[in-house]
Amino acid sequence: MAGEQLVLTGLMAVLLVVIVGALARAEDWRSYTPLAGGGGYGEATGHGHAEKPGGLVRWLTTVDHKDIGILYGVYAVVAFAVGGIMAMLIRVQLTLPGGVIVGNSYYNSLLTSHGITMLFLFGTPILAAFANYFVPLLIGADDMAFPRINAIAFWLLPPAALLIWAGFFTAPLTGNEIEPAQTAWTMYTPLSAEQANPGVDLMLLGLHLSGVAATMGAINFIATIFTERGDGVNWANLDIFSWTVLTQSGLILFAFPLLGSAMIMLLLDRNLATTFFATGNGGTMLWQHLFWFFGHPEVYILVLPPMGLVSYILPKFSGRKLFGFKFVVYSTLAIGVLSFGVWAHHMFSTGMDPRLRASFMAVSLAIAIPSAVKTFNWITTMWNGQLRLTTPMLFCIGFVSNFIIGGVTGVFLASIPVDLVLHDTYYVVGHFHYIVMGAIGFAVFAGIYYWFPIVSGRMYQKTLGKAHFWLSMIGTNVTFFAMLALGYLGMPRRYATYNFDGAIAPLAQVTTFHQLATVGAFILLVGQLIFVWNVVTSWLEGRRVESHDPWNLEENDMLGNEFSWFKEQRATALADGGEEDESVMADGGQPGQQSDER
Amino acid sequence: MNEEQGLSDQYGRASPWPLFVALGLVVSEVGVFLGLFTVAVFGLVLFGGSIAGILTESGYASRPWPTLLGFGGLLAVVGLGLVVWQVPLSAVTLEGFGQNGLLSRSVAIVAAGVILAAAGSVASVAEQTTV
Ligand code: HEM
Ligand SMILES: [Cu+2]
Numbered sequence: 001m002a003g004e005q006l007v008l009t010g011l012m013a014v015l016l017v018v019i020v021g022a023l024a025r026a027e028d029w030r031s032y033t034p035l036a037g038g039g040g041y042g043e044a045t046g047h048g049h050a051e052k053p054g055g056l057v058r059w060l061t062t063v064d065h066k067d068i069g070i071l072y073g074v075y076a077v078v079a080f081a082v083g084g085i086m087a088m089l090i091r092v093q094l095t096l097p098g099g100v101i102v103g104n105s106y107y108n109s110l111l112t113s114h115g116i117t118m119l120f121l122f123g124t125p126i127l128a129a130f131a132n133y134f135v136p137l138l139i140g141a142d143d144m145a146f147p148r149i150n151a152i153a154f155w156l157l158p159p160a161a162l163l164i165w166a167g168f169f170t171a172p173l174t175g176n177e178i179e180p181a182q183t184a185w186t187m188y189t190p191l192s193a194e195q196a197n198p199g200v201d202l203m204l205l206g207l208h209l210s211g212v213a214a215t216m217g218a219i220n221f222i223a224t225i226f227t228e229r230g231d232g233v234n235w236a237n238l239d240i241f242s243w244t245v246l247t248q249s250g251l252i253l254f255a256f257p258l259l260g261s262a263m264i265m266l267l268l269d270r271n272l273a274t275t276f277f278a279t280g281n282g283g284t285m286l287w288q289h290l291f292w293f294f295g296h297p298e299v300y301i302l303v304l305p306p307m308g309l310v311s312y313i314l315p316k317f318s319g320r321k322l323f324g325f326k327f328v329v330y331s332t333l334a335i336g337v338l339s340f341g342v343w344a345h346h347m348f349s350t351g352m353d354p355r356l357r358a359s360f361m362a363v364s365l366a367i368a369i370p371s372a373v374k375t376f377n378w379i380t381t382m383w384n385g386q387l388r389l390t391t392p393m394l395f396c397i398g399f400v401s402n403f404i405i406g407g408v409t410g411v412f413l414a415s416i417p418v419d420l421v422l423h424d425t426y427y428v429v430g431h432f433h434y435i436v437m438g439a440i441g442f443a444v445f446a447g448i449y450y451w452f453p454i455v456s457g458r459m460y461q462k463t464l465g466k467a468h469f470w471l472s473m474i475g476t477n478v479t480f481f482a483m484l485a486l487g488y489l490g491m492p493r494r495y496a497t498y499n500f501d502g503a504i505a506p507l508a509q510v511t512t513f514h515q516l517a518t519v520g521a522f523i524l525l526v527g528q529l530i531f532v533w534n535v536v537t538s539w540l541e542g543r544r545v546e547s548h549d550p551w552n553l554e555e556n557d558m559l560g561n562e563f564s565w566f567k568e569q570r571a572t573a574l575a576d577g578g579e580e581d582e583s584v585m586a587d588g589g590q591p592g593q594q595s596d597e598r
Numbered sequence: 599m600n601e602e603q604g605l606s607d608q609y610g611r612a613s614p615w616p617l618f619v620a621l622g623l624v625v626s627e628v629g630v631f632l633g634l635f636t637v638a639v640f641g642l643v644l645f646g647g648s649i650a651g652i653l654t655e656s657g658y659a660s661r662p663w664p665t666l667l668g669f670g671g672l673l674a675v676v677g678l679g680l681v682v683w684q685v686p687l688s689a690v691t692l693e694g695f696g697q698n699g700l701l702s703r704s705v706a707i708v709a710a711g712v713i714l715a716a717a718g719s720v721a722s723v724a725e726q727t728t729v
Contacts, residue, residue, distance in 0.1 A: 012640035064611040151616030
């Protein structure tokens with residue numbers, strides 16, 4: 001014990017010296033000009049030459065919204081890969097009733113980390129990636145309102161991930177004394193309060209930090225959209241993606257601090273013997289209420305910006321403006337408000353007061369209306385339009401299709417009598433995966449392909465993009481439709497094995513559907529490998545885009561602000577003599593040509 | 599002006615501080631909640647120092663020293679307050695330090711606060727007397 005303390009103290013002392021040394025080398029803080037510019041970047045000291053230093057230092061010190069966007073994006077894709085590997089292990093485990101590769105507790109760890117990784121380390125950050133890079137360009141701002149806070153928010157995330165995943169590394173080192181948490185992403189008490197494993201504390205701390213990061217980001221987006229709009233951008237012509245980011249940020253501002261407080265209470269219960277969530281005094285229900293008051297808005301935090309992406313991109317390839325733009329904005333705001341009034345639909349089977357239950361059922365059914373408004377608007381936008389089935393467009397259409405299945409299954413779950421049968425079965429798992437993978441994931445891919453030319457200056461490989469789409473579409477529907485069926489058969493969720501008594505569920509069919517789901521997951525995996533390959537190779541050596549309008553949008557007068565920015569950017573780059581020498585083929589930006597990707 | 603410029607003077611869109619503010623917050627949280635004394639002290643000192651740095655760099659403060667003093671003072675008060683409010687007087691002993699989780703955590707917070715405040719005042723005085 002004393003030895004450990006000594007090592008820790010030494011380590012901290014060394015760290016302190018290293019950090020002070022690094023800062024002293026990097027900075028000459030005597031040169032800070034007092035009170036000039038009031039916190040804007042750059043202007044504070046008048047003698048800057050270049051925008052950023054080079055190499056690794058650039059990425060460690062950047063406060064440029066585009067760089068931070070790329071950092072978020074890379075981070076999120078890495079998290080997606082980690083979460084995806086966990087998912088594959090889960091699927092392999094479940095191909096046979098007795099389980100195939102892991103023990104029960106390791107299964108629980110995988111399940112917990114998969115959920116948390118995908119929601120908090122992939123979902124929220126990938127949306128922040130798009131918002132950081134593109135909201136300032138779309139609204140004509142020079143940067144975010146608080147560039148430094150933006151950087152702080154990002155840098156909280158890598159340590160958060162390390163804390164959340166730490167248990168997988170410490171378990172073998174400490175003889176399973178510090179294991180990954182096995183609480184599921186919902187962290188229900190008393191389970192999460194009573195697991196002695198310090199890995200749970202690490203996970204809670206990591207999650208808390210990711211929440212702090214999300215909140216800082218949200219404040220920044222709200223301030224940016226309110227105060228940094230350029231000339232000619234007003235509330236009437238604010239683009240749909242920025243609207244959804246604004247609404248999402250509002251939801252984050254109300255939801256995440258609450259989760260943070262609840263987790264601090266849980267940490268105190270675990271470490272300092274407080275009794276917030278003690279059983280016997282309603283503590284168990286208290287956790288569920290606090291968690292879902294955050295948890296349901298969280299699902300809309302994750303789905304609103306993807307809806308914005310689709311509302312933004314889908315019209316571009318339908319050759320016309322978004323149908324009923326105003327109503328899409330109103331439905332976004334309506335969802336934002338209503339999403340705080342439905343949380344107890346996750347608790348219908350807890351024995352809460354039936355009158356309360358009924359009112360939550362009513363609001364939950366009502367929230368389907370604005371969601372349906374959006375769906376009809378997307379369909380109407382495409383109706384009789386000039387559809388161009390580019391990769392981003394395919395992903396948008398896939399989004400709509402999957403969102404319909406995910407949404408309709410949600411409406412069924414919102415009905416109390418149905419939910420009492422299906423709660424805690426694979427039907428719920430199927431429902432939300434149709435949304436989180438089938439919709440959110442697809443919109444993210446649409447956004448990545450659509451803006452790839454701006455971010456990388458190059459085009460992705462078209463055939464690989466299409467292969468990615470079809471494998472994802474088929475994989476998603478095979479995997480998650482099988483889960484809906486498993487739910488009807490009575491397969492409970494969160495089980496590491498399923499050697500049932502025939503009275504509970506028909507084992508043969510259950511096994512078959514589990515195997516189907518695993519096959520679908522492998523199809524998905526192949527698709528995602530192609531995606532990573534495509535992005536990496538195209539970024540490094542893809543064909544450079546030749547015009548500022550790779551999608552032929554000027555034809556229909558649909559060039560967005562971000563592509564106008566791209567145009568200026570390219571004009572300056574050419575004037576500087578950059579990148580002219582590359583001889584490139586035309587990339588489809590020619591007028592009247594249909595192939596806008598290659 | 600100085601001959602050698604620092605990084606954030608040379609480059610319009612770079613600052614070394616955000617990384618360390620984030621790191622400081624992370625290490626502080628881990629140290630305080632897991633009850634690791636030195637980690638908590640180090641984290642809080644790093645956090646407070648980086649906040650003073652970033653406020654000065656971005657022009658919200660003219661010198662870092664008052665921020666150090668203020669943040670350190672705040673930590674010290676919070677730490678002392680926790681002890682007074684939650685730890686029975688009889689437990690405030692050297693042996694109690696190892697046993698009472700809240701006591702050692704509070705002492706860590708107070709220690710970090712004292713270090714920051716002391717650094718802030720010494721630097722401030724030194725600056726005024728030597729320049
Ligand atoms: C059309 C609107 C929707 C309705 C009416 C709805 C309804 C429901 C209901 C009633 C449940 C609880 C099922 C149970 O545990 O017994 C549920 C679970 C869930 N829904 Fe939805 N939902 C909708 C849309 C969404 C969206 C857009 C998302 C994601 C962005 C989502 C994500 C989830 C998740 C993650 C769960 C499972 C939570 C858990 O227990 O781990 N839902 N939904
Ligand atoms: Cu919900």
